[in-house]
Amino acid sequence: MTTAIALTRSRRRFSDHQVAIALLLPIALINVVGFMLPIFNLARFSFNRATTGGGIENVLTLENWTGLLRDPFYLELILNSIWISLGVTLCALVLSYPIALYLHRSSGTWRTFLTVLVISPLLTSAVVRTYGWIAILSDEGPVVGAIKSVGLTPPPLMFNINGVFIGLTEILMPYMILALMAGFGRLDPKVEEAARTLGATPWQCFRRVILPLTAPGIALGCLLCFVLAVSSFITPKLMGGGRVFLLATEIYDQAIVTLNWPLASTLSILVLIIFGAALVAYSAVLKRLD
Amino acid sequence: MMLERNMTASPSRTAKVAEDHLVLSEVGMTFGTADVIPSLSLAVRRGEMVAFLGPSGCGKTTTLRMIAGLIAPSRGRISVGWRDITRLPVHERDMGLVFQSYALFPHMTVSQNVAFGLEMRGIAKREIRVRVETALEMVQLGHLSDRKPRALSGGQQQRVALARALVVEPSILLLDEPLSNLDAKLRDEMRVQIRSLQQQSGITAVFVTHDQVEALSMCDRIVVMRGGHIEQFGTPGEIYEHPATPFVASFVGRTNRLSGVVEPSGRLAAAGQGLLAEGALPVGQVQIMMRPHRVALLAAHEHVPPGHNALRGRLTGITFVGDLIQANVRVGEDEITVEQPTRRSTALPLMGAEVTVSWEAGDTMVFAGGAT
Structure with a gap:
């Protein structure tokens, strides 16, 4: 009896709205302090001037941004990063799609087993997996050996763009597969059967029914992989051998090696702008699909 | 033996030509070690509607899927109009299939759904438009042609599915428990509508159901199935008045x-x-x-x-x-x-x-x- 009264009283003291705010407050605070403020700080640095010896001169200037857009090295680096990320995303999509479709259609223990197999690479750090790829693709590795054994000259696979491409694709595939599967909900085997009985060849069925129905998953997977590829650092750094210049590696070099924090900040904000653009493109695609 | 008995059975109520159209000869299906269908032979005449009636797991849906080509029989022969189709891929079989779950294409409008089969057959755009319109009028859904399936009620969705299957003028119409997801009143309406559409078009139809009322009231003949084999094949009157086995007697009607x-x-x-x-x-x-x-x-x-x-x-x-x-x-x-x-x-x-x-x-x- 008394507890019941106490409960109704406490309910009256805090409205649902107030409870919601109280519950959201901690994470909101952490986000503001740990994420929003640093980003704001970064944005501010990008309008400051770098001085020799790693100093930052607190003036308001656009020279980092204008310099970036006038320097052919940086323009190429930005375009390269975007192109490589798009290419890696496309490769990961093409390689992951059949796997995701197969997983979506399998069931029971077999499905669980395969899903664990797909996720298991995520349990190993990207550093370890990258070193694995270095071992596989190096000049004395099995791939080069196999190509040589059939009498062909292998293309250079390591410490150039090829290695970065292969490594990134494999490392991002689990994310792509999981995102695709999450978006495959609308794919009902009966609908495929309906298309087939109506005279659709397997290819027509794929093109007209399966592909449109899995498009939301494709969009989600591509967004995720593109964002991860643009911001990837370890794999390009290790597998590029210092010869592949991408946004993330350049940010590292500017911040840690050259100590030009304003330029590093400018590049970081640029990455954020690219993310924003990808998100806008994703929303537009989703809107068109509906 | 079964085949002989069918031939001597009383003539169908509607078929003008009592010619065998869809023939299954000693068709069998084995999943792993289980003989789902040991051996099944039957002949459906041109223009008649035959019900596959039986409890769940009796093999009626498996048989339908074998006719449609969605699963391959382990043995035996399926032919339509004396043409062997046992190994023909699904999309070349020219059959209309209506599913229990409707199976409409969720990303297409009603008219796009109905047009799909015609597009697959490479028919000219103008003719497609006319035929889709006619098919939708036939099921009284002309006014909803631009809607997506999810904006339709269950009964409307099933009518779209029916129009989609019939618009291509398939050689055989296959209906897999098409009324099971509808409420009782709609089911009665759809029963009459499906039967009258089937009779108007004179199409040969196979109707899979576990509901004896549907089988008795809609179909020219009924195949009563149990455990993968045929218990009896006859007209509704024969099945009800002269059941061949105790199972038929107790499954069809009350006893x-x-x-x-x-x-x-x-x-x-x-x-x-x-x-x-x-x-x-x-x-x-x-x-x-x-x-x-x-x-x-x-x-x-x-x-x-x-x-x-x-x-x-x-x-x-x-x-x-x-x-x-x-x-x-x-x-x-x-x-x-x-x-x-x-x-x-x-x-x-x-x-x-x-x-x-x-x-x-x-x-x-x-x-x-x-x-x-």
Whole structure:
């Protein structure tokens, strides 16, 4: 009896709205302090001037941004990063799609087993997996050996763009597969059967029914992989051998090696702008699909 | 053997040409080690609608999917109009399939759904538009052609599915429990609509259902299936009045079941009382069945007309349901349910009273073997 009264009283003291705010407050605070403020700080640095010896001169200037857009090295680096990320995303999509479709259609223990197999690479750090790829693709590795054994000259696979491409694709595939599967909900085997009985060849069925129905998953997977590829650092750094210049590696070099924090900040904000653009493109695609 | 029996069965109600259209010869299906369908042979005539009726797991849907080409039979031959289609891929079979779950394309509008099959056949855009329009008018959905399927009710979705299957003028229409997801009132409407569309177009149709009412009221002939084999193939009248097996008798319509015996002399008896039946009787333990509404409830010493059976028993339950009286009468070890239309003058007998149940000799169904 008394507890019941106490409960109704406490309910009256805090409205649902107030409870919601109280519950959201901690994470909101952490986000503001740990994420929003640093980003704001970064944005501010990008309008400051770098001085020799790693100093930052607190003036308001656009020279980092204008310099970036006038320097052919940086323009190429930005375009390269975007192109490589798009290419890696496309490769990961093409390689992951059949796997995701197969997983979506399998069931029971077999499905669980395969899903664990797909996720298991995520349990190993990207550093370890990258070193694995270095071992596989190096000049004395099995791939080069196999190509040589059939009498062909292998293309250079390591410490150039090829290695970065292969490594990134494999490392991002689990994310792509999981995102695709999450978006495959609308794919009902009966609908495929309906298309087939109506005279659709397997290819027509794929093109007209399966592909449109899995498009939301494709969009989600591509967004995720593109964002991860643009911001990837370890794999390009290790597998590029210092010869592949991408946004993330350049940010590292500017911040840690050259100590030009304003330029590093400018590049970081640029990455954020690219993310924003990808998100806008994703929303537009989703809107068109509906 | 089955095939021979079909050929001699009474002619279909609608088919003008009683020519075999869809023929299954010794078709079998094995999943792993399980013989889902040991061997199945039947022939569907051109223009008739045949029901595959049976409880779940009897193989009716598997058989339908084999006809559609969605699964390959492990053995046997399927032919349409004498053309062997056993190995033909699904998309070349020219069959219209209507699913229980409708299976409309969720990303296409109603008219795009209906147009799909015509597009796959490479028909000209202008003709497609006309035919889609006609098909949608046929199912009274012309006004919803630009909607997406999810904006439609279940009944409307099923009508779209029907239009989509029929618009391509398939050689055979396959219906896989098309009414099971609809509510009772809609189901009655759709039953009439499907049947009239099938008769108008004169299309050969196979209708898979577990609902005896659908099978009896819509179809020219019924295949009653159980455990992967055919129990009986006949017209609704034959199935109901002359069930071939106890399973058919109890699955189609309701039945009373008595255990009885046929003596070597040919005398049929249940609970020590003699009974009349028509036709040859198997000697030994038998199951005797009759429909509850064909049984009359009489007072203990009331006159039983000649040619009628009479069994004495004790009234153990009686329910007045307005237009019907349902009574349970215990006869020996068995209980008989009686259903009788009420009259104003009907006097209800008392519980526990000695009564007589009576039915025409011709309504007695006798099957060899004891009750299972």
